[in-house]
Amino acid sequence: AQSVTQLDSQVPVFEEAPVELRCNYSSSVSVYLFWYVQYPNQGLQLLLKYLSGSTLVESINGFEAEFNKSQTSFHLRKPSVHISDTAEYFCAVTPADTHFNKFYFGSGTKLNVKP
């Protein structure tokens, strides 16, 4: 069985400060990992994904995430946040035993960037 745990339900941070949103997963098979962002009253949008290869992946808007197989983690980081980063962030996995067709989501982390 798969599970995804996002340890922080809310993260308040001041503008231009660094932030880390934590994600841990549990799976007995190999997985692909994703971070999605959801702005108020909208659907989810892909932020970045890890499939294979380099364990550090980056998005176009300055976020990065590192896959750590031994700790089964995929934490999301940004060195300097902006007000516009205020949103809810979801970590997700899709396991190989579903042919990477079935997705499991964490409970979400609300990032609140204050001026």
Added chain:
Amino acid sequence: NAGVTQTPKFQVLKTGQSMTLQCAQDMNHNSMYWYRQDPGMGLRLIYYSASEGTTDKGEVPNGYNVSRLNKREFSLRLESAAPSQTSVYFCASKTGEATDTQYFGPGTRLTVL
């Protein structure tokens, strides 16, 4: 190219009423999904369809039925709505490629009184 569209955007039902949520995608995607989103619980998969003509249960299928009408459309039906089904429902689609991600619709906010 509209992506993934959902209708209606909002709906209020009384307990016991039935309704169908509609989803369509114009990206020629093979796989389609229905999720519900509840505060503090993230997204939970209700049903998915890996390809036209197939459907499979997700984590929370009880009280729901689905139809993959054709490659474009995937509907979710509540036969007898219950207050516990008050939620925001999202449809998503994906190509058949394992490495591809899902694309989400804007959601349907359903309230069951």
